[in-house]
Amino acid sequence: MIKKKFRHLQRSRDIVYAFTRQGFGYVMKELGLFDLLSVPKRIFVEGNKTGNSRTTGERLRLFLEELGPTFVKIGQIASTRPDIIPADIIHELGKLQDQVSLFPFDEVKRIIEEELADSLENTFAEFRETPIAAASIGQVHYAVLLTGEQVAVKIQRPNIKNIIETDLEILQDLARLAEARLDWARRYQVRDVVEELARSLRLELDYETEGRNSEKIANQFKNNSKVLIPRIYWEYTTSKVLTMEYIEGIKLNEEEKLHQAGYDSKILGETVVNAIFQQILIDGLFHGDPHPGNILALPGEVIAFMDFGIVGRLSAEMRNHVASFVIAMMNESTDEVIRAIIRMGLVPDTVNHERLRVDVDHLREKYSNVPFSDMSIGKAVNDLFSVAFRHQIQLPTDLTILGKTLLTIEGVVENLDPDLSIIKIAEPFGRQLVKERLHPKNVAEKVWGQVNEYSEILNELPKTVKEITAIMKKGRMKIELTTSEIDLLEKKLNRISNRLSFSIVLLSFSIILVGIIIGASLSGQTSVLLSKIPAVEIGFSIATAMFLWLLLAIFKSGRF
Numbered sequence: 089m090i091k092k093k094f095r096h097l098q099r100s101r102d103i104v105y106a107f108t109r110q111g112f113g114y115v116m117k118e119l120g121l122f123d124l125l126s127v128p129k130r131i132f133v134e135g136n137k138t139g140n141s142r143t144t145g146e147r148l149r150l151f152l153e154e155l156g157p158t159f160v161k162i163g164q165i166a167s168t169r170p171d172i173i174p175a176d177i178i179h180e181l182g183k184l185q186d187q188v189s190l191f192p193f194d195e196v197k198r199i200i201e202e203e204l205a206d207s208l209e210n211t212f213a214e215f216r217e218t219p220i221a222a223a224s225i226g227q228v229h230y231a232v233l234l235t236g237e238q239v240a241v242k243i244q245r246p247n248i249k250n251i252i253e254t255d256l257e258i259l260q261d262l263a264r265l266a267e268a269r270l271d272w273a274r275r276y277q278v279r280d281v282v283e284e285l286a287r288s289l290r291l292e293l294d295y296e297t298e299g300r301n302s303e304k305i306a307n308q309f310k311n312n313s314k315v316l317i318p319r320i321y322w323e324y325t326t327s328k329v330l331t332m333e334y335i336e337g338i339k340l341n342e343e344e345k346l347h348q349a350g351y352d353s354k355i356l357g358e359t360v361v362n363a364i365f366q367q368i369l370i371d372g373l374f375h376g377d378p379h380p381g382n383i384l385a386l387p388g389e390v391i392a393f394m395d396f397g398i399v400g401r402l403s404a405e406m407r408n409h410v411a412s413f414v415i416a417m418m419n420e421s422t423d424e425v426i427r428a429i430i431r432m433g434l435v436p437d438t439v440n441h442e443r444l445r446v447d448v449d450h451l452r453e454k455y456s457n458v459p460f461s462d463m464s465i466g467k468a469v470n471d472l473f474s475v476a477f478r479h480q481i482q483l484p485t486d487l488t489i490l491g492k493t494l495l496t497i498e499g500v501v502e503n504l505d506p507d508l509s510i511i512k513i514a515e516p517f518g519r520q521l522v523k524e525r526l527h528p529k530n531v532a533e534k535v536w537g538q539v540n541e542y543s544e545i546l547n548e549l550p551k552t553v554k555e556i557t558a559i560m561k562k563g564r565m566k567i568e569l570t571t572s573e574i575d576l577l578e579k580k581l582n583r584i585s586n587r588l589s590f591s592i593v594l595l596s597f598s599i600i601l602v603g604i605i606i607g608a609s610l611s612g613q614t615s616v617l618l619s620k621i622p623a624v625e626i627g628f629s630i631a632t633a634m635f636l637w638l639l640l641a642i643f644k645s646g647r648f
């Protein structure tokens with residue numbers, strides 16, 4: 089770690105200085121970085137003044153924007169995780185803007201020729217030097233192929249991968265240091281959060297992944313003339329250059345242009361929502377960042393989705409969990425809602441189930457009297473994530489991307505047509521999902537899958553028992569019990585041993601009694617004692633009484 093710090097010393101100082109200037113110097117101080125990096129005290133004092141004049145979310149946003157592409161992208165990705173980040177900070181992260189300069193055409197030409205292994209002139213009939221769009225990772229240029237197709241070419245910024253990797257290494261080091269020194273960092277598993285954000289960012293650096301995502305979603309709409317996804321030209325695409333069909337349209341956030349062109353906003357809104365819910369609930373692969381700038385309106389109220397750097401995936405199982413949650417909310421069943429949340433997320437052992445029940449009760453009651461068509465899906469998602477955050481329930485990344493997508497789409501549709509109800513459009517998709525879930529074929533497949541799973545467990549059971557026995561023989565078995573658990577276990581063991589002893593006595597008595605009767609019958613003789621005393625009747629009566637007493641004791645204990 090020390091070697092890495094010296095290797096990236098200047099960048100580490102930049103990060104610590106920027107963090108301190110925005111009023112977070114106390115964190116850097118607790119991590120011991122002030123002395124290690126020789127941070128001037130005046131920066132700490134100035135940062136404290138800044139901290140008193142702005143909210144935490146504002147200061148964090150300004151810190152990320154100051155440090156450039158890596159941090160802006162991490163902030164944008166983090167804005168999709170309301171289950172681990174407070175709502176006020178999420179709101180500010182949503183304002184992050186890419187403040188990037190254009191890189192020169194000479195660099196564009198060099199990167200394209202290196203990646204495609206040919207000159208620009210041999211590849212394109214026309215290539216415009218001025219970019220039509222620019223972002224933190226790359227910029228886009230208009231071009232025409234030699235075969236005449238108009239294309240948009242996205243080129244990755246020079247050396248951006250090395251810059252991002254350096255920043256990620258430093259962030260991962262800081263996360264490890266924070267978990268070693270700060271209780272709150274361990275509690276919120278800062279290292280895992282940084283690792284997940286880093287993984288998502290690395291995926292965005294690979295343009296081939298984006299191209300594959302685009303093709304998969306295009307396949308979903310191959311029979312839908314109202315939705316267009318740009319074609320990918322693979323012979324002109326690498327991990328650093330992405331060549332796609334050029335589509336000219338009006339962005340959905342350009343409301344004045346849409347009005348002047350005579351577009352029907354209501355139809356556009358319905359088309360967008362239908363397309364998103366097909367991706368989410370039917371196909372399970374959906375656009376993870378459908379903000380208005382990534383959706384174009386084309387003549388005939390056709391819509392085009394752009395930029396598939398971030399996508400979400402919902403497995404059939406996760407779609408079932410989402411359906412379970414919706415059904416539980418509609419049935420107003422707190423227990424079913426809790427079960428659905430537990431299945432969807434990673435619930436920590438420390439969760440307070442009583443408080444979780446209270447919060448879910450409030451959530452359920454909040455929407456119990458709201459007409460389905462009037463429900464705000466954005467508010468419902470926010471409320472669900474607030475409950476998850478409050479109880480440190482970490483939801484799968486794709487589920488939080490889903491939440492972000494629904495929130496974004498609700499904002500898009502609200503601008504197009506405030507009277508349009510997203511939940512009303514989603515209802516038929518939800519019904520279809522429920523029907524599919526309850527279809528005999530799917531139920532049978534699920535049951536058969538469980539049977540196979542249980543059979544595998546049974547097959548592995550002897551081996552597992554043997555391994556556990558070997559561990560116990562070596563004395564390496566570790567069991568963690570609290571005082572209350574030990575007391576409870578002691579009571580249960582006492583009860584079990586008492587009943588086991590009683591059962592053995594009862595069994596012994598019965599065996600002796602049966603032995604006397606059988607012995608007498610076989611010998612053909614009757615003892616004087618047995619002839620005068622009804623031994624069988626008395627023995628049977630005693631055994632019956634003891635058996636009934638044992639049953640009564642078991643019933644009273646409430647444990648069978």
